[in-house]
Amino acid sequence: MFKRTRRLRRNKIIRDMVSETEVDINSLVYPIFITEDYEENNSEKSLYKNSDKNSYMQYGIKEEITSMPGQYRYSIDRCHEVIDKYTAAGIKAFMIFGITDKKDDNGSGAYDENGIVQRAVRSIKQRYNDVYIITDVCMCEYTSHGHCGIIHDGEVDNDETIKLLAQTALSHVQAGADMVAPSDMMDKRVAAIRNTLDKNGYENIPIMSYSAKYASNFYGPFREAAKCSLKGDRKTYQMDFRNSKEALSEVLADIEEGADIVMVKPCMNYLDIINRVSNIVNVPVAAYSVSGEYAMVKAAALNGWIKEEETVYEMAVSAFRAGADIYITYYALELAEYIKNAILK
Ligand code: PBG
Numbered sequence: 001m002f003k004r005t006r007r008l009r010r011n012k013i014i015r016d017m018v019s020e021t022e023v024d025i026n027s028l029v030y031p032i033f034i035t036e037d038y039e040e041n042n043s044e045k046s047l048y049k050n051s052d053k054n055s056y057m058q059y060g061i062k063e064e065i066t067s068m069p070g071q072y073r074y075s076i077d078r079c080h081e082v083i084d085k086y087t088a089a090g091i092k093a094f095m096i097f098g099i100t101d102k103k104d105d106n107g108s109g110a111y112d113e114n115g116i117v118q119r120a121v122r123s124i125k126q127r128y129n130d131v132y133i134i135t136d137v138c139m140c141e142y143t144s145h146g147h148c149g150i151i152h153d154g155e156v157d158n159d160e161t162i163k164l165l166a167q168t169a170l171s172h173v174q175a176g177a178d179m180v181a182p183s184d185m186m187d188k189r190v191a192a193i194r195n196t197l198d199k200n201g202y203e204n205i206p207i208m209s210y211s212a213k214y215a216s217n218f219y220g221p222f223r224e225a226a227k228c229s230l231k232g233d234r235k236t237y238q239m240d241f242r243n244s245k246e247a248l249s250e251v252l253a254d255i256e257e258g259a260d261i262v263m264v265k266p267c268m269n270y271l272d273i274i275n276r277v278s279n280i281v282n283v284p285v286a287a288y289s290v291s292g293e294y295a296m297v298k299a300a301a302l303n304g305w306i307k308e309e310e311t312v313y314e315m316a317v318s319a320f321r322a323g324a325d326i327y328i329t330y331y332a333l334e335l336a337e338y339i340k341n342a343i344l345k
Contacts, residue, residue, distance in 0.1 A: 021321045023339055025090040030332035033225050034120040035073040035099040067221035067295050071330055073099055076120050089336040093132040098141055099226055106150055107139035111167040118175040125176035135172040137182040146230030148184040162189045166196035173202050183210040185237040194258035206260035212247035212273055214239045218266045218292030247273045251281055266290040271322040278323025287324035294330040309338045
């Protein structure tokens with residue numbers, strides 16, 4: 001029999017009644033870039049002397065990321081500005097990325113107890129007791145070559161790197177992080193981090209693993225944001241975007257190693273992966289709408305070619321419809337505001 005599918009689309013009330021997917025503000029995570037800029041032997045007023053290093057550190061920084069208009073790098077003393085604004089809109093979870101111009105071959109800034117993330121987390125946790133802080137655990141912001149691990153004989157050394165990643169995660173948790181999120185794509189890093197956390201009495205700290213993380217062109221703006229010095233690519237450790245079965249073995253391995261949440265990244269072009277993963281796992285699935293996705297929508301919106309909020313909402317709904325439980329997005333504030341306004345209307 002001919003079916004009139006338009007019957008249930010006749011007005012907003014019936015459309016809302018039969019709609020299947022909601023975007024919950026509680027499931028949004030906002031990434032924050034926290035920066036430190038050192039200057040050797042510079043004693044200008046805007047700098048203060050860093051006690052243990054013979055250098056000066058800038059404060060008062062809020063600098064816009066060129067390829068991500070509307071997104072900024074903040075110095076530690078200013079990151080409360082963004083947290084205040086987002087918590088007022090109902091966002092409670094933040095993912096912290098540390099940016100520094102102090103880089104070396106071993107990425108020692110990653111696991112320095114006075115590194116940028118460690119100091120930022122201590123400072124945020126001192127000021128707020130009702131925000132949830134997730135730290136990105138990786139080495140690429142701290143290595144002079146820009147890779148997510150240390151290099152031996154021309155290759156990223158998996159087993160040496162995971163020891164340093166475990167040390168990094170531990171230092172974040174000691175500083176007060178509520179959750180750690182390894183994004184390096186080394187094998188066995190979840191097990192290494194879980195063991196180290198447990199051995200040190202942090203068995204209650206969850207791990208959100210970037211499990212199915214693809215070697216994507218959509219990370220371009222992030223690399224600018226993170227002042228990453230990478231010359232080549234990450235194809236020897238991040239996944240090949242021609243594959244999807246591999247994503248399943250990645251998530252299953254991570255869950256077995258102790259991951260509490262698995263992530264698929266990027267999001268928009270990887271909804272098939274989110275869907276396949278969410279159909280087979282019994283843990284929450286996070287989707288990361290990455291910097292390139294933000295940049296594309298923002299660029300079109302700034303040109304007046306696309307309705308920004310509606311598009312952003314559609315992207316978020318698509319991620320949840322595909323099976324995501326958590327959505328990490330640079331558009332968290334706009335989404336939260338859009339949802340609230342849409343409910344009030
Ligand atoms: C660090 C890391 C990256 C992103 C999150 N963590 C960059 C990369 O792997 O090159 C990308 C985030 C984004 O593009 O928004 N390894």
